[in-house]
Amino acid sequence: TFMQGDSDEKVVYWVAVAPIDQKAALAAGTIDGAITWEPYASDALLSGSAAIYKWSEDIWEDHPCCVVAVDQDYLAENEQIVLRVLKVHQVATDWIYETIQDTSSDNYTKLLDLGAEFSQRNTSVVASSLEHMILTYEITSEFEDWMELITEKYIDLDLIENATLATRGYDSVEDFVDQYVNSSYLAMAEDIEPSEEILNEDDPVRIGYLVGDLHQFARVIAADDTLWGGNKSLFEIYGVATVTSEGGPYANGGAEMDAFATGLVDIGYLGSPPAILKHLNAGVNTLIVGQVNTVGSAIFVDPEITSLEDFYGKTIATPGPSSIQHLMFLDYFTSNGFTVKAK
């Protein structure tokens, strides 16, 4: 099935290495390549010591990646706040989209600077990242198809037990995605207008996000208070007080889901697979209410690796088994006849 390769030599190994450490691991020779998100793919590429073997869009065309998830209890009591945050997410995403159309504008320079500061990488890395990821918020039917596919793959892999769907009260994978992904809030958010008054002055919404992850650029610029005329952040303009959730920023989506579970995060930016895994396996009471980006990951490798054959016996780093990158890696190599093993 999914894991089976057709020969003993066609083995590729994986090892979990945090994206931030992958470049150094490659340089040190402990890995031969890595699958990772931006800005780490561009960073490795521009450092000159690595080549991009494949951008993720060439593996899974238009695949989804990060999403906005919200704690259901929080949503029930603070729907207005959630809508405003979603609105901000939309505005900021649109702003970035427009800004990158004109790379000579001041805003573009500012954008690069903000990205550099946030990701601790230089601006050319940020620029390259912006070219390789598609920031979006729309929940499309393609997205829902992808979510079904991902869930099915996890069930195939026994990372989600067959019985679990029923335990959570879902009839089928389709039913699960139907309920777990909800585009109606996004639609409602369209109509939100700026507000003079901060709705939740004493109770700022706690936003979770990942360390240095440029997929989640929208939140970064929305939190900046120099871009929007005056000295207010985009959140403040739309009347919400925000704070970085405790323990954040997180190293990966799994950790952020754990923070959701312990009630530290109200709204979070994270990868869709951990949102699925932890919701089904651990009952973390979240809901996916928007997309954040599609594509924008890559396999970078030692430049000597140029073809599939070159991967025989090599070791590839992934951000960890709950990431979409890991799943993509598994799928890509097994469907090309490899046996995938942990190093």
Next chain:
Amino acid sequence: MDVKGSGKKKERASIFSQWPFNKFGNEEKWQQLFKTLVITIISLVAFLITWWGLSELADTDYLPDPETVFRSFIDTFQIRDPLTGRNMWDNIMASLTRVMWGFALAFATAVPLGLAMGFSKNADDFSKPVVEVFRPIPPIAWAPIMILALGVLLGPIVLVFIGVFFPLLSNVIFGVRSIDPILSDAARTLGAKRSHLFLKVILPSTIPYIMTGIRIGLGIGWMCIVAAEFIAATGGGVGQYIVFKAEVGRYDQVYAGLVVIAILGLLTTELSGYIERRVSKRMGML
């Protein structure tokens, strides 16, 4: 575990062997054994029921019921994990191998250093400051830097090494220093030179202390390897198994991993404790 010097004491087992309720004849001894057995069983059953009840009551995925955990425990040994291509045996071998390497390294360095530091004041004066600089750092605190600097293979081994090294060193030094001076006096009146003293008096009488150091060190070694494998490891390992499973939310399997760790830790310390007692007895240090 520290144990106070006991001084000379009459051979009466404990305060309880004298308390009336513990004065048993032979048939009563069997009765008592039977009672202990019954209470033990009651205790374990109560534990399982409590576990079951809690997992039902709490209705959280963080506390699966014992049956589920037991099934996952059995499965992990039989079914290869789709993510890693390993079953639990592979993980156990991986962890054990690391512990053994780290332990071997620590043994090979701590014992000679300890003997030297215990035996020679100059060696002690010279080594102690450096040792004391490193000793208070919990071995696990080294994890991030060691795993980065030495890689996922050597890093965990070095962590185990650090964990085992210090308790072993302390025990060896303590062993050398605990030698009853009267024994070296006796050896000297029998014509022993300094090298004789070292080989024929200090070395043999330190062996039980080395064994104690080994037992304690192995306990800490297990702690270190689990922590190291949490942070990074290649080649599998029970710790790695646990984090991967926690990451994807399969908590039944996380508990199965904990059970494995418990059994492994128990086996190693029981085994080394057994050897320690045998050696102590053989060395006449009862």
Next chain:
Amino acid sequence: MDVKGSGKKKERASIFSQWPFNKFGNEEKWQQLFKTLVITIISLVAFLITWWGLSELADTDYLPDPETVFRSFIDTFQIRDPLTGRNMWDNIMASLTRVMWGFALAFATAVPLGLAMGFSKNADDFSKPVVEVFRPIPPIAWAPIMILALGVLLGPIVLVFIGVFFPLLSNVIFGVRSIDPILSDAARTLGAKRSHLFLKVILPSTIPYIMTGIRIGLGIGWMCIVAAEFIAATGGGVGQYIVFKAEVGRYDQVYAGLVVIAILGLLTTELSGYIERRVSKRMGML
């Protein structure tokens, strides 16, 4: 650390006080002290030079030179970290608070349980099986599940609790069992009833063992808190500081964090060791 019962021994400090080279008159004693001082300084200087040399030679970011580390160490106390908004004092307070809470919980449970298990065979028979199920699991192995189930606030505290609980419990039980039966005999001939025995004989003579358990437990507690903070922490913590810094590649600050951990560990164990010795002395158990 295990220490073998020493039996009665003449009051001669050690094997070395008799060895000719260690027989010093008063002026020679000062000379010896001076020599120790010189060797200690040489040793530390040699250590620093080796460190420096290695860091130059290896030319890796993973081993910054001592000066850089020292400067970072000073800075972390004065400058708030831009990522977390905390300086080292905040982190220390955070870690200390967790250790203290976990310790307090462990103390409040392990001491009564240990007294009961040591004193009453039924309590022992009942509790032992459950205790023995959990004891061999290294406290750190609980980290992923505890932090998930109990959150980033309570989770690390529970880890420290687990780490402190077992050594403390063992020492309390051992303390109760180590009471010289002759003392309870003596109390009984003076008219002591069972409750008297407990309050006036067992409790006081267990105190030094409790102190020993505290010292050992705190050592393990520090290990646990660092590991727990590696995995997850809110509100800062030295362990959290170290992982964050390792993540962003500021290895000089990682080492500064290690130095802080070393100093904290040293302070707590030295302090509890000091109290332990004072109490032991006060309790007449020299």
Next chain:
Amino acid sequence: MKLTLEKLRKTFPLDEGELVAIENIDLEVESGEFVCLLGPSGCGKTTVLRIIAGLDTPTAGSICLEGKSISGSGSDRGMVFQEFALFPWRTVRKNVEFGMELKRVPKEERHRISQKYIDLVGLDGFENAHPYELSGGMKQRVGIARALANEPEVLLMDEPFGALDAQTRNLMQKELLRIWQETKKTVIFVTHSVDEACFLADRIVIMSARPSTVSEIYEIRWPRPRDRASVEFANLRKQILAKLERMVRIEDDGTQR
């Protein structure tokens, strides 16, 4: 107070069968009498004392104090142990006051009584010392004061001077006689030293090797203080030693390894 042991028997369970420590002991001790128990090692002297003190229960037989059968430990029978058995965490005064504390004797009275016995054993000035600060002889004085302060009817002493060096031992023997004469307690004193028994006792009870019975009783009517160098002293000593040595010989052959 008069103490009567009747058909006392004590067995200890072994892994297989049982060990008959005491076969059959009958003994009467008069009020105010000083009795020494002598016998080969392991013959059950300590066991007898422990049974009288109520620390062990006899397998058969009874102990009567002034005709009344007793069981369990009680403050009417004080005991002085060879190992001193002082509470190491208590000062000399607090050790001596232990029994009174249990009885809730008011603080001032406790203080007065403890002072009296501390003075009696010659430890004034050491009230606040801890046991570890004392020499062996001083420790045993505390043990004696502690037992006396509880005002027992009978004082049981198990090789109290066994751990002392010869000179201190001689001093302590004289002190003990003085205290005994002042307090008029009934004393049962176990010793390995024939010399000591001859120097102290009104009667010397010799126990046979295990399973033990009373083998012989010597009554000594000499006035005190006794002269160790006297011919009669030397003769009695020799006689008892010879008897004991015969027992040890027999025992040695039987039990070595």
Next chain:
Amino acid sequence: MKLTLEKLRKTFPLDEGELVAIENIDLEVESGEFVCLLGPSGCGKTTVLRIIAGLDTPTAGSICLEGKSISGSGSDRGMVFQEFALFPWRTVRKNVEFGMELKRVPKEERHRISQKYIDLVGLDGFENAHPYELSGGMKQRVGIARALANEPEVLLMDEPFGALDAQTRNLMQKELLRIWQETKKTVIFVTHSVDEACFLADRIVIMSARPSTVSEIYEIRWPRPRDRASVEFANLRKQILAKLERMVRIEDDGTQR
């Protein structure tokens, strides 16, 4: 062999100043003589033995063996310790062979010699026992056999029977005399027991309390085995005891606390 101590002095450094353990000791011990050292506790008896054994160095003065000055430990002077000092991990035979192992005596000869001395002290059958399997008396026999097997000229014995009970002690004294008569060693024997000294010694050397000197020497010409119950024995005992008691009294006042 003749042993001469000349103007022996030994001080130990204290935190402030120094402790004069031995002021000045002059003593000659003839070849084959059995000398007992007696003296109050802490007067330096052990120190003298240790200096002779070469385990301590004298602050001043010299020790000569057959006229030749000696320093450092050596196998010509064997020592038997109060604490037995057996190597617990070695069997009886291996303990006895320790000195010969160091001298690389071939295995067969080692075996032959050790067997001889094991037989001499009456431990045949226990060759392969470990010390923890032996009683106190048997342990001390091993200690004596070990010292003898090294064939020293002088045998130094520091309260060797101090830890034994009275009966075992009497047996061991007789055994020791038998062995001494068979091997004709020079023996210096430290004891606290006046009785023991009178029973064993050719000469009894009494040391004064610290800072110590030789206070008196008693020469005993009675034949062996001696009769403890004889009048002369009792008289000598009494005389020495009185002398010692006076010393202890003085010391007691001076050093208690």
